[in-house]
Amino acid sequence: MPGTAFDVRVDEIDGVVTLRMTGDVNRGAQEPLERAYSGTTGGSVVLDFSDVDYINSTGIAVIVGILAMARAAGREVRAFGLTDHYRQIFQITRIADFMAIYDDENTAVAAG
Amino acid sequence: MTEERIEPTVPADKANWAPHVERLAAGGVNVGGRRLNGPQQGFGPMWQKTYKVRIPGVAPERVISEWKANYGSFWPSHSRFNAPVAGIQPGEVGNIQSMQVLSTGIMVLYTDDTSFSFMTPEGHPFAGWITFSAYDDGGTVGQVQLIIRPSDPLWDLVFLFGFGKGEDMMWQHTLRSLAAHFDIRTEPETNLVKVDKKRLWRNARNITKNSAIGSAIHILGTPVRALRRPS
Numbered sequence: 001m002p003g004t005a006f007d008v009r010v011d012e013i014d015g016v017v018t019l020r021m022t023g024d025v026n027r028g029a030q031e032p033l034e035r036a037y038s039g040t041t042g043g044s045v046v047l048d049f050s051d052v053d054y055i056n057s058t059g060i061a062v063i064v065g066i067l068a069m070a071r072a073a074g075r076e077v078r079a080f081g082l083t084d085h086y087r088q089i090f091q092i093t094r095i096a097d098f099m100a101i102y103d104d105e106n107t108a109v110a111a112g
Numbered sequence: 113m114t115e116e117r118i119e120p121t122v123p124a125d126k127a128n129w130a131p132h133v134e135r136l137a138a139g140g141v142n143v144g145g146r147r148l149n150g151p152q153q154g155f156g157p158m159w160q161k162t163y164k165v166r167i168p169g170v171a172p173e174r175v176i177s178e179w180k181a182n183y184g185s186f187w188p189s190h191s192r193f194n195a196p197v198a199g200i201q202p203g204e205v206g207n208i209q210s211m212q213v214l215s216t217g218i219m220v221l222y223t224d225d226t227s228f229s230f231m232t233p234e235g236h237p238f239a240g241w242i243t244f245s246a247y248d249d250g251g252t253v254g255q256v257q258l259i260i261r262p263s264d265p266l267w268d269l270v271f272l273f274g275f276g277k278g279e280d281m282m283w284q285h286t287l288r289s290l291a292a293h294f295d296i297r298t299e300p301e302t303n304l305v306k307v308d309k310k311r312l313w314r315n316a317r318n319i320t321k322n323s324a325i326g327s328a329i330h331i332l333g334t335p336v337r338a339l340r341r342p343s
Contacts, residue, residue, distance in 0.1 A: 002125070027247065054125065056231035057243050061160075061259045065307055066150060069160050072308040085123040092132045093221070093231065093241070094150040110241035 002026070002054040008036045015043040016109050021068075022051040024090050025059030037066050044112040048105065050081030060093050067099055080108040128224050130203035136219060136233055140194075143217035143330040146233035147254030154261025155315045158269035159190050161258040165287035165300040171248035172226045179244060180228060181289060184291035188282055195197040196220070200228055216323040218242070232263075234295070235323035237275065238267075239263045254290050256283045259307070264318035264335070268311065280304070318340040 005025040011018040017040040019033070037045070047063070055063075070077045080102040082090065090096040102108035116266040135145050151158050167175055179186070196204035197220070200220050207217045218230035223255035227245035232238060240260030246252055258279075262268040267275070281301060287300040319325075 027245070056125070056128070056224065057227060057241065058245065060259070061241060061243060063259065064259055065160065068308040071152075072310055083123070085126060088132055089129055092130060092148075094148065094153055094263070097150075099154045 002056070006032060006054060008032050010036050010040060012040065012042075013109075016046060016112060017042065017044070018046045018048055018105070018109070020048040020051070023053070025049075025052055025055040025062060027058045027062075027098050029059055030062045033062055033066060034069075037069060044074075044076045044078065046105070046108050046109070047077065047079040047099075049079060049083075049086065050105075052081070052086075055086055055089065060095065062090070064093075064095060069096065071098070076112060078102060078108045078111055080105050125224075128202060128222055130219060130221050130231075133203070133219075136205055136217075137158070140217065141215040141327060142235045142321075143205060143207060143215075143233055146214055146235060146321065148219055148231045149234055149236070149239035149263065149272055149318075150231065150241035151259050151261050151314060152312070153318075155264045155312055156271060157260030157306055157311065158240075158256065158261045159276075160305045160307050161256075161260070161283070162303040162305075163280070163283045163287055163300050164303075165254050165291045165298055166251055167246070167294055168251040168292055170252050170294050172248060172252050175252060175290070175294075176226050176228065176244070176247035178293060179246075179254070180223070182288055182293065186286045186293070188285045191282065206230075213323055213327055215327045232260075234263070234318065235321035236263055237267045237270070237323070238279075241320075254287060256287065258283075265316050266294045266319055266322050270324075296318050 002024050006023040006029040009020045019036055067077050078100045082101060127276055135147055136143055147189050149155050187193055191210040194207040198204050202223055204220045207218055209215055218232055221231040222229040227243060228239050228343040235273055238260040245255050262271045284300045291298050295301045
């Protein structure tokens, strides 16, 4: 259920940046997620949704903002840890057309 | 060891989202049969446009409830929104008529008590989402946020030559009307951010679905359709 504050942690290994999100991806996620992304440089970006329980339509727009910034910088974005429900939402919103979604972290990181 | 994620049978927010559709079944000219486009399916530079108005003393839930119920009446007189019969509900399609000539529409992507979002079909002037929300920020704020790209090279040109400003004026008018609905006279704030200045040339073919061209063909074909109609 919604109501968990958003947080994000950045891991960077071998040029792959992983943004580990926890809590709800909604309006409150925009500023911390953009700040976390802006603090990274270099190669691919992997979004970890394993500890995300809720995403609303504003949160989808936040994710697309990150996707657009990364693509403008020539950085590939991949994702893992989405529930089946949110995988379907990513298909409805057509984010899945531009961001490969994987079942687990190892596959997502290795895909680059 | 990988922990298996156990999902509830029915996600709590499933009813808030539109079901997946390949193409819109319902809708008028330039809507039925079209696919939905997010901003990454558009062509021109990507913008995040945010318009806000302060509506103190009115709960966010009430703002959204009234906004959904009176959505089209807040628009400027040159544009008309034909709301879905079922109202602003996930998966419903609304038709838009602008300047008497341009026909297009939207699908309701998401709704909850404090927000609702639309997604545009192929051919719409822009590709992306519009989210309408109300929230507390030291008093209630009503907000429209677009995350969009002009859909094709023709719409990109039209945006460059004034349609973008017209878009701003439309949403500012909408927010003024929304505030006035609650007897508040105030001016909206506008914040425009170019998220990605690149044009997505792979999507230039979107022009084949351009709603202005489609509307013009539809209007020119009216006499022919009238002649074919059995008397």
